Amino acid sequence: MDLHEDCAPLAFLLGTWRGQGEGEYPTIESFTYLEEVTFGHVGKPFLAYSQKTRHAETGQPLHAETGYIRAIGEERIEFVLSQPSGIVELHGGRVAGTRLDLTLHAVHTTPAAKSVTDVVRSIEVTDDALAYTVSMAAVGEPLTHHLRAALHRDAS
Numbered sequence: 001m002d003l004h005e006d007c008a009p010l011a012f013l014l015g016t017w018r019g020q021g022e023g024e025y026p027t028i029e030s031f032t033y034l035e036e037v038t039f040g041h042v043g044k045p046f047l048a049y050s051q052k053t054r055h056a057e058t059g060q061p062l063h064a065e066t067g068y069i070r071a072i073g074e075e076r077i078e079f080v081l082s083q084p085s086g087i088v089e090l091h092g093g094r095v096a097g098t099r100l101d102l103t104l105h106a107v108h109t110t111p112a113a114k115s116v117t118d119v120v121r122s123i124e125v126t127d128d129a130l131a132y133t134v135s136m137a138a139v140g141e142p143l144t145h146h147l148r149a150a151l152h153r154d155a156s
């Protein structure tokens with residue numbers, strides 16, 4: 001199936017990526033995790049995104065998230081994300097070469113979720129290597145680094 005023409009600037013993300021990350025936050029124990037990410041398409045003007053992680057030492061499932069990167073023309077995007085922890089994020093932004101420059105529009109939490117009021121994500125690809133970072137303002141802390149990971153595109 002052909003990639004929708006509006007998604008052409010996002011083609012560098014397509015595929016399945018695996019690797020390892022490190023998490024920290026002032027309120028929790030630091031940890032390392034294994035991650036699998038997939039960006040796919042169905043010929044429409046968005047990429048489907050899914051992510052799952054597990055603890056690097058115990059193998060226990062950790063965070064997961066799923067969403068869509070909407071291509072809205074002229075290399076502009078919208079990123080819609082939901083998490084089983086009761087958090088949804090809406091980002092806008094632009095494709096800059098093989099980097100996504102994202103700006104948070106809104107983050108919302110369900111009544112029973114932990115409080116999150118800001119999320120800053122960076123995503124950059126160099127050939128078959130994807131690096132990202134996530135910072136957040138949560139549980140009363142100001143915007144603070146939470147995650148960094150390095151993934152590699154599956155050859156298959």
Ligand code: HEM
Binds near residue numbers: 063064087134136146
């Ligand atoms: C690779 C993705 C992620 C992993 C592996 C991960 C992992 C963890 C772990 C292990 C904890 C501590 C235990 C717990 O409360 O469950 C935690 C806490 C937390 N994470 Fe993440 N997380 C990820 C992404 C995110 C994202 C994207 C957000 C928000 C946008 C987020 C928000 C939080 C919050 C609010 C806490 C609670 C902190 C506290 O209670 O003091 N996490 N995360």
